[in-house]
Structures are given as structure tokens and as C-alpha cells.
Amino acid sequence: GAVVSQHPSWVICKSGTSVKIECRSLDFQATTMFWYRQFPKQSLMLMATSNEGSKATYEQGVEKDKFLINHASLTLSTLTVTSAHPEDSSFYICSAFSGRTHNEQFFGPGTRLTVL
Amino acid sequence: AQTVTQSQPEMSVQEAETVTLSCTYDTSESDYYLFWYKQPPSRQMILVIRQEAYKQQNATENRFSVNFQKAAKSFSLKISDSQLGDAAMYFCAYRSPSGTASKLTFGTGTRLQVTL
Numbered sequence: 001g002a003v004v005s006q007h008p009s010w011v012i013c014k015s016g017t018s019v020k021i022e023c024r025s026l027d028f029q030a031t032t033m034f035w036y037r038q039f040p041k042q043s044l045m046l047m048a049t050s051n052e053g054s055k056a057t058y059e060q061g062v063e064k065d066k067f068l069i070n071h072a073s074l075t076l077s078t079l080t081v082t083s084a085h086p087e088d089s090s091f092y093i094c095s096a097f098s099g100r101t102h103n104e105q106f107f108g109p110g111t112r113l114t115v116l
Numbered sequence: 117a118q119t120v121t122q123s124q125p126e127m128s129v130q131e132a133e134t135v136t137l138s139c140t141y142d143t144s145e146s147d148y149y150l151f152w153y154k155q156p157p158s159r160q161m162i163l164v165i166r167q168e169a170y171k172q173q174n175a176t177e178n179r180f181s182v183n184f185q186k187a188a189k190s191f192s193l194k195i196s197d198s199q200l201g202d203a204a205m206y207f208c209a210y211r212s213p214s215g216t217a218s219k220l221t222f223g224t225g226t227r228l229q230v231t232l
Contacts, residue, residue: 034219043207043222044161091159097218104151105220107161 002028004096006108013084014116021079021111023094029074030096034105038091050077084115118143118210122223129198130231137193137226139208149211150184152193156204167191203230
């Protein structure tokens, strides 16, 4: 299968700072990338869908101004958690999709964010 | 909106035995995809098996097979000859046909324990 990377794998930051998480499709071009949030022992909750070159579509209840998503190229999407607070601490997972080549989502390994 | 239900929060199976994980879903669409994903302690999401709704034949992948009952909207996963490495969270997921609605809807997950 195709490979999706995330960076960093874990990050600890102080409350009030911003954190950027990168998601890259390494060996294919992703027309769509998805960002999920997963709390301990819970399922994946879709936060937003981003298509290359256009604005992200956020799920209901997800704050657009707090979770900024940029999908500048077919291989890179970024999630920036702005003015992070302890309640933003979570496991963030991205996935990449290319209907032309694979017709399935490939998941990154996730990023654990801890906000102190 | 589609919903996916996994009614078994935890299951246990002895090594070399067979276990079945349940999944039901609700949709008004006639064409869609169903998936089982495995999430081991590393938290990397791994695709186990996929079923296209238009296919009557149940998908199989080595020791993993599904029982897809379209009319009943049921999609169970059978793991044969269970191995210690099968211990993980298993998520059932639904996806509309390719296009703008290609996002996945996940169930709440089933934690599978494999005992000696």
C-alpha cells in the first residue's frame, strides 16, 4: 500500500502556543486529505476534509479558526492548532486519498499532542 | 447521514480459535464501501479488508473474511486461527462511492484480546 507520513510523531507545548502538524503522501498524489482526532479508547472523529488548492471542509462542531488546515500541494497537508489549550491534547491522525490510483484512504501514524 | 454501530466493546479469543466481530450500519444509499480497520497499540490504522456493496461475494483476505448481509445492513468480520498479533482495536467503517463524499464513518470499535 501507499505510505503516508506525519511529523512530528509527538509534541508537547505550552498553553497559548500554536503547533503545526504535517501530513505527507510519500509515493502518490493525494487529491483529498482528511484530519481525524482520537481520544483515548475512542473512535476516530473526522475533523475536516481538504482538497488540494481549496479551502477545507470542517465537520460540525470543529472550530475553523482553531484548527487551520492547509493543503498546498498534492502531497502535503498541514494542521495548525492555534492558541492550544490542554483540552486540545489528543491524538491527531491524517489520511490521504486518491480516487484515481488507489480508491482507498491511507493513514499516517498519528501525532500525539500534549498541551501543558 | 450514515451511522455505523459496533455493539461489542471488547471480545476475547484463544490463540488458534475463531472469533467474529459484529458491525451494523444504516444508510439509504445502494452503492457504498465497507471496511474493517485494525489499530494495534502503535495506533497505526491498518486496512484489514474491504467490501464493495455491489458485490454479492464476501471478501476474504487470508485468515480474515466478512459476512456481508446487505439487506440486513450487517458486516461482520471473522478472524480464523487467531494469532497474538491480532490483538488490537478493530473499527468497522462505511464510505460512500468515490467523489466528494469519500469520507469514512467509523464505528466505536471493538477491542480484541487474544489469549494463550
